[in-house]
Amino acid sequence: MNWITKFIKPKIKSLFKKKSSDSKDTLWTTCECKNLVYKDDLFNNLSVCPTCGSHHKLTPEERFKIFFDNKEYEVLETPLPKDDPLKFEDTKKYTERLKKAREQTKQSDAILIAHGKLEGTNVTVGAQNFSFIGGSLGAAAGEAFIHGVQHAINNKNPFIFFSCSGGARMQESAVALMQMTRSVLGVNELKKANLPYIVVMTNPTAGGVTASFAGLGDILIGEPKAIIAFAGRRVIQDTVKEELPEEFQTAEFVKEHGGIDLVVERKYLRSTISTLLSILLKKKEAQAISTTDVATFEETVSKTSKAV
Amino acid sequence: MRNYLEFEKEIKNLEEELDSSKNPFDKDGISEVDTAKIEKIQEEINEKLKITYSSLNSWQKTMVARHENRPRANFYIKEIFSDFTLLSGDRLFGEDKSIIAGFGVIENKSVLVLGQEKGEDLNSRMERNFGMMKPEGYRKCIRLMNLANRFRIPVVSFIDTPGAYPGIGAEQRGQAMAIANSIECCMSLKVPNISIIIGEGGSGGAIALASSNKVIMLEHSIYSVISPEGCASILWRDPSKSLEAADAMKLTAKELLNLGIVDEVIDEPLGGAHRDNKEMSKKIKKSILQNLETFKNLSGEEIFNQRKTKFLKIGRDQGFRKPSDALGEQLGYVEPSISKITRFIQERKNLFIGAIIALILAVILTILM
Numbered sequence: 001m002n003w004i005t006k007f008i009k010p011k012i013k014s015l016f017k018k019k020s021s022d023s024k025d026t027l028w029t030t031c032e033c034k035n036l037v038y039k040d041d042l043f044n045n046l047s048v049c050p051t052c053g054s055h056h057k058l059t060p061e062e063r064f065k066i067f068f069d070n071k072e073y074e075v076l077e078t079p080l081p082k083d084d085p086l087k088f089e090d091t092k093k094y095t096e097r098l099k100k101a102r103e104q105t106k107q108s109d110a111i112l113i114a115h116g117k118l119e120g121t122n123v124t125v126g127a128q129n130f131s132f133i134g135g136s137l138g139a140a141a142g143e144a145f146i147h148g149v150q151h152a153i154n155n156k157n158p159f160i161f162f163s164c165s166g167g168a169r170m171q172e173s174a175v176a177l178m179q180m181t182r183s184v185l186g187v188n189e190l191k192k193a194n195l196p197y198i199v200v201m202t203n204p205t206a207g208g209v210t211a212s213f214a215g216l217g218d219i220l221i222g223e224p225k226a227i228i229a230f231a232g233r234r235v236i237q238d239t240v241k242e243e244l245p246e247e248f249q250t251a252e253f254v255k256e257h258g259g260i261d262l263v264v265e266r267k268y269l270r271s272t273i274s275t276l277l278s279i280l281l282k283k284k285e286a287q288a289i290s291t292t293d294v295a296t297f298e299e300t301v302s303k304t305s306k307a308v
Numbered sequence: 309m310r311n312y313l314e315f316e317k318e319i320k321n322l323e324e325e326l327d328s329s330k331n332p333f334d335k336d337g338i339s340e341v342d343t344a345k346i347e348k349i350q351e352e353i354n355e356k357l358k359i360t361y362s363s364l365n366s367w368q369k370t371m372v373a374r375h376e377n378r379p380r381a382n383f384y385i386k387e388i389f390s391d392f393t394l395l396s397g398d399r400l401f402g403e404d405k406s407i408i409a410g411f412g413v414i415e416n417k418s419v420l421v422l423g424q425e426k427g428e429d430l431n432s433r434m435e436r437n438f439g440m441m442k443p444e445g446y447r448k449c450i451r452l453m454n455l456a457n458r459f460r461i462p463v464v465s466f467i468d469t470p471g472a473y474p475g476i477g478a479e480q481r482g483q484a485m486a487i488a489n490s491i492e493c494c495m496s497l498k499v500p501n502i503s504i505i506i507g508e509g510g511s512g513g514a515i516a517l518a519s520s521n522k523v524i525m526l527e528h529s530i531y532s533v534i535s536p537e538g539c540a541s542i543l544w545r546d547p548s549k550s551l552e553a554a555d556a557m558k559l560t561a562k563e564l565l566n567l568g569i570v571d572e573v574i575d576e577p578l579g580g581a582h583r584d585n586k587e588m589s590k591k592i593k594k595s596i597l598q599n600l601e602t603f604k605n606l607s608g609e610e611i612f613n614q615r616k617t618k619f620l621k622i623g624r625d626q627g628f629r630k631p632s633d634a635l636g637e638q639l640g641y642v643e644p645s646i647s648k649i650t651r652f653i654q655e656r657k658n659l660f661i662g663a664i665i666a667l668i669l670a671v672i673l674t675i676l677m
Contacts, residue, residue, distance in 0.1 A: 080630035081623050085567065086558045090543040108630070139623045146620075150639045168511075170543060173533045173557040174569045177511065178622045181519040184491045185616055189638045208533070210484035211472075211512045216492060230484035230512070231474035239474045249479060257480045 031056070046266045055203065055223050055266055059105065060112035060127035063162055067125060067270060073116030076151060078144035080108050085139060085175045094171040101132045109140035110165065113148035115157065119274035121281070124152040127162040128209075135165035137209050138172040142179030145213060149186035158196040158277050163214040167207020180212035187216045196280045198273055201228050201251065201260065219276055220260040221269070222251025228260065311376045315360065315368055319579075322353045357579035364528065366554035370536055372528040372580050373507045379585040381408055381423025381466040381506065387589035388596070389414050389421055397448060401481060404445030406437045406469070409452050411461070415597055420456035422449050422517060423466035426507070439508075440473035443486035446516055450493045453501075460608075462600055463501035465517045470535060471510035487516040494519035495615065498608030502599050504592060505529045505561075505570075506581075521615045522599050523569070525561035526588070527576040531569070532559035568622055572599075 028036050033052035042049065046066050047056040058066075065071045088094040102108060110132040115124045126148045128135040145161075152159040168176040190197045199217030201210075203226035210230055222228055229249040237244055247253045251263045264272045278284060312320040326349045329342055364372065372378070385392055389412030396403040408423040424441065427433030456463050472483055494501060494517065501520035509518065509531030518531075525531060534542075536554035541547040558564065561573040574591050577584035603611055620639065627650065653660060 077630075079628055081628055082626050083629065085623065085626060086556070088556050090552070090556060143623070146639050153638055168533045170534055170539055170557075173559065174531055174564055175567065175623060177515050177531075177533045178569060178619065180512070180515050181491055181495065181619050182622065184488065184519070185495055185619060186639055188492060188495060193638075208512060211487040211516075212491060213488075215485040215488035230472065230479060230487070235474045236476060236479065240476060244476065248476070257482075259482050259485065 048266050053265075054225065057130050057164065057203065058127075058162075059131065060107070060114075060129050060162075063127045064112075064114050064116070064125065066266075067118070068114070068116035069118060069120070073114045073125075076113045076115065076147065078108075078111070078113055078140075078147040081139045081143055083140075085172060088171040088173075090171075097133060097171070105129050105132045107132055109138065109144060110135045111141040111144040111148075113144055113151065115151065115155070118160075118270065118277070121274065121277055121283075122155060122157050123160055123277070124148055124155065124157040125160045125162070128164040130164045130166075130204075133169060133171075134167075135209075136167060136169035136176070137165060137179050137183075137212075138169035138176050139179065141169075142182050145179075145183045146186045149190055152195055153189060153193045156193075156195065158198065158281070159190055160198045160200070160273060161214065161217070162200045162202055163205040163209055164202045165205060165207075165209040165214075167209055176208070180208050183213035184216065187213050191218075196277060198276065200264075200269065200273075202226050204229070206230065206232065218280075219262070221262045221264050221272070222255060222260045223269075224251060224263055224265055226251045228254045313368070313371050313375065315364075319353060319356050319360065322349055322356065325349055326353065354578060357583075361528075361576075361579055365551065366530075366557075366560055367536065367551035369528050369560050370508075370530050370550075370554050373530045375580065375582050377582040378507055379581055379588060380428065381425045381468055382428075383585060384466060384506065384589050384592060385412070385421055385423050387586070388593045389419070392421065395448075395452060398444040398451060400444065400447055402444045404437075404442050404448060405435055406439050406441050406473075407445040407449060409448055411456075414464075414593065414600075417600060418459075418461045419600075420452055420461055420463045421465075422452070422463065424469040424513070424517070426468055437473060439469040440471060441469065441513055441516075442473050442475070442478045443481040443483050446486040446490040449517060450490055453493050453497060457497050457499055460499055462499050462603070463497065463520075464596055465501065465503045465520070467503055467505040467509050467514045467518050468507035469510050469513040470508055472513040472516075484512075487512045490516040491519045495619075496612070497615075498612055500600065500603035500606075500611050501615075502596060504574075504596075505531050506592075510535060519615075519619070521603065521611065521618070522571045524572045524574060524595060524599070525564065525570045526574050526581060526592075527561055528580055529561055530554075530559040531561075531564055532557045568625060571618075 027039055029039050029042065031037050031049040031052060032054050033049060035051045037049060042056065047058055047062065048054070049056065064073045083098055084094050107129055110128050111126055112129065113124065113126045115122065117123070126145060149159060168180065187197060197217050198219045198221065199214050200221045200223065201214060202223045205214055206227065206229045210228060227249050228251055233244060233249060251260065254260050255263050262272065326346065329345055329349065385408060392410055392412035394408065394410040406425060408425050410421055412419055412421050424439050425436050426439035427436035453463055472487060502522045502524065503518040503520040505514065505518065505525045507529055509529065511533050514531065536550040536557065537547050539553040539557060540549040544553065558567065561570060564570040565573050572595065574595050577587045581588040
């Protein structure tokens with residue numbers, strides 16, 4: 001009997017455990033509000049919890065699917081610098097972390113760029129994947145961002161970016177730090193080309209990402225309850241040695257302090273951004289001119305003929 | 309008072325011996341110093357310093373960069389610039405004393421000087437907030453850099469900060485956006501800006517001002533995305549692994565020069581800048597003058613482009629795993645031909661190896677026949 005309790009039982013147990021913890025196979029997931037949610041329900045609700053309204057993280061592909069018209073978009077191939085410029089190794093080799101992240105996300109780095117239409121307007125869109133080493137900004141992500149900016153400039157597209165990152169990638173130290181400057185260079189070119197640059201800060205947007213290209217959007221939009229910060233909550237708490245209010249660094253809090261323009265629920269993002277774009281690009285004015293073209297032309301003809 | 313680091317024990321003993329032998333009064337009878345002995349000890353000290361300081365590991369460098377006696381921005385500014393006029397305030401919220409800002413003159417040339425200052429004693433350190441800037445500090449710099457740009461005056465900045473200040477008020481007043489705007493301002497200047505990392509170049513606090521035409525580091529200064537302690541406690545979950553973290557992050561001047569992130573390294577006097585701060589400031593002054601000279605005949609546009617190209621090049625000159633040609637003129641890059649060739653060979657590695665083996669086999673066969 002002994003061997004049965006010692007060997008067989010744990011094996012059977014582990015067999016069940018594996019099955020129940022493998023989240024991909026289950027139809028259910030949990031939310032912050034501790035409620036069980038049927039996965040399809042969650043996805044059909046734009047990954048917003050139907051009970052508490054909490055906005056779950058989206059991968060870039062999921063984001064593109066709900067953002068572009070008719071789920072139609074094309075992901076751009078972005079340049080990929082050499083891996084691991086510093087030959088970094090902590091408890092694990094950085095190259096191994098990269099490999100694992102690539103297998104997990106099917107992306108070559110944290111930023112994905114796509115282009116397509118939003119309410120008929122051509123747009124270039126970038127998004128960060130938090131599952132890729134915390135969405136962190138390293139050489140490859142910086143290069144992808146710059147590529148996205150260049151694509152927007154080449155096609156005279158507005159550039160929309162969904163930020164979701166813990167900050168600069170520690171495993172690339174100074175090289176990652178340089179991406180702050182390099183991405184800002186890109187933003188400068190966008191502004192020079194007079195193209196709208198809208199940033200949607202999703203949970204979380206922090207550190208070097210907020211302090212570089214994400215913080216420089218012409219319009220800054222936060223998703224509800226998203227953490228938007230520079231220094232992390234714990235770091236601040238350790239420095240000032242006092243309890244921070246619960247809503248500290250949430251999108252609503254940052255908006256209240258003048259840091260961002262809007263807090264917009266996911267279901268209204270498409271309409272809000274397309275309205276903003278149509279205003280910035282003067283779409284209505286252009287339409288009005290094209291419809292009244294004939295009338296004004298006749299008017300001017302009659303006026304000039306009178307003058308003659 | 310001299311402060312010694314933990315790896316300087318032998319030097320400490322020798323210097324104490326030197327001091328006592330220089331003092332003629334604590335000996336009985338003869339009130340004369342033994343010059344031969346003094347010279348011998350001095351030589352020994354120099355030898356020890358040379359050996360110790362030429363083989364510092366990354367963590368020891370970090371300690372030297374943070375050394376209590378290490379000369380700070382305020383000292384260099386006093387030594388190097390004349391007519392320095394301190395200017396304050398961001399015109400929006402307040403004055404940040406962790407950054408010294410003002411116009412000055414170096415060899416008859418007007419410059420804007422910005423210096424992150426950690427403070428020299430406890431009181432001034434509190435006042436300077438240990439060199440950790442707040443949003444108003446960055447906004448003061450932006451205001452003055454724009455002013456310098458209007459009058460076509462170059463900008464010289466001294467970088468020495470553990471990082472931006474992680475405080476409640478700083479977050480509320482938009483720390484992140486202030487840093488982003490500061491980088492944006494640096495990158496759009498039509499006048500040259502030169503940054504000298506004199507101690508600690510800590511993360512966002514440093515890059516906000518070090519986005520410049522020339523980034524110069526002192527030999528024993530450091531520059532990284534996070535402090536070694538921070539990195540160790542996040543990645544190793546063990547703050548005592550600071551040496552490993554410092555090593556892994558490649559934060560020393562020499563390593564960063566090789567990576568093309570820094571443009572120049574200034575050698576420090578024997579035993580570090582704190583052992584001869586006058587000599588150090590002379591070297592820094594020389595370097596500033598030389599660098600300003602290189603931009604003398606360039607137009608605003610050329611200066612702007614030099615800075616832009618330099619930053620776009622970082623990383624790209626190491627080559628790509630997967631390049632993309634669909635880039636335009638604004639932010640495009642040209643892949644160097646060497647990396648094209650190496651990539652070509654690497655992609656067809658097996659083919660090449662196979663061909664070489666076949667060739668060798670063929671040679672052997674023909675010889676045997």
